[in-house]
Amino acid sequence: MKLILAIVQNDDGHKALAALNDAGFSVTKLATTGGFLRAGNMTLLVGTEEERVDEAIAIFKERCHARKHIVSTPISAGIAGMYTPQPMEIQIGGATIFVVDVDRFEKV
Ligand code: 2BA
Numbered sequence: 001m002k003l004i005l006a007i008v009q010n011d012d013g014h015k016a017l018a019a020l021n022d023a024g025f026s027v028t029k030l031a032t033t034g035g036f037l038r039a040g041n042m043t044l045l046v047g048t049e050e051e052r053v054d055e056a057i058a059i060f061k062e063r064c065h066a067r068k069h070i071v072s073t074p075i076s077a078g079i080a081g082m083y084t085p086q087p088m089e090i091q092i093g094g095a096t097i098f099v100v101d102v103d104r105f106e107k108v
Contacts, residue, residue, distance in 0.1 A: 001102040002053050004046040007032065008095045012064040013042035016095070019059045020046060037071065037092075053099055064094035 008016060013029070020027050028045040046056050069092055072085040 001105045002048060002050050003100050003102050004044075004048065004053065004056055005098040005100070006044045006046070006060055006095050007034075007097075008042050008044065008060070008064050009067065009092060010040060010042050012094065013044060016060055016063040017044060019063055020044070020056060023055065023059060025052070025056055037069075037090075047102065047105060057097060057099075060095040060097060066094045067092055 006016070017027055017029060025046050025048055030043040030045065032041050032043040033039065034041050048056060069090055070087050071090055073088045
C-alpha cells in the first residue's frame with residue numbers, strides 16, 4: 001500500500017480529482033497554502049496499491065500543468081531598512097508528488 005501526496009494548483013486539482021475518482025481511486029482533498037507564495041493550493045491524498053501508483057501519477061501528468069507567475073519580491077535598496085519591490089518570474093510546477101510507504105491500512 002502506498003500513499004500519494006500531490007500538491008497541485010487549485011485549477012488543475014479539481015480536474016485531477018475528477019479523473020482520479022473516475023478511474024476508481026479514493027481521494028481526499030486538503031485546502032493547503034504554499035509556504036513561498038503564501039497562496040492557496042490543493043493537496044490530494046491518494047491511498048492505493050503499489051501497482052496503481054504509476055497510473056495515478058499519469059493522471060496528474062495529464063491534468064496538471066506548469067505555469068509561470070510574476071511575483072513581487074522585496075529587494076534591499078542598499079539603505080538600511082529600505083526595500084523596493086522587484087518583479088520576479090517563477091515557474092509553479094504542475095504537481096509536486098510524494099509517494100510514501102504505508103505500514104498499515106485499516107478501515108474500521
Ligand atoms: P510555494 O511554496 O508557494 O512555491 C511556489 C513556487 O515558488 C514553487 O513552485 C517554486 O517555483 C517557487 N519557490 C518555492 N520556494 C522557493 C524559494 N525558497 N526560492 C525561490 N523560489 C521558490 P513548485 O516548486 O512547483 O511548488 C509548488 C508548491 O508545491 C509550493 O508552493 C509548495 O506548496 C509545494 N512544494 C513544492 N516543493 C515542496 C517540498 N519539497 N516540500 C513540501 N512542499 C513543496
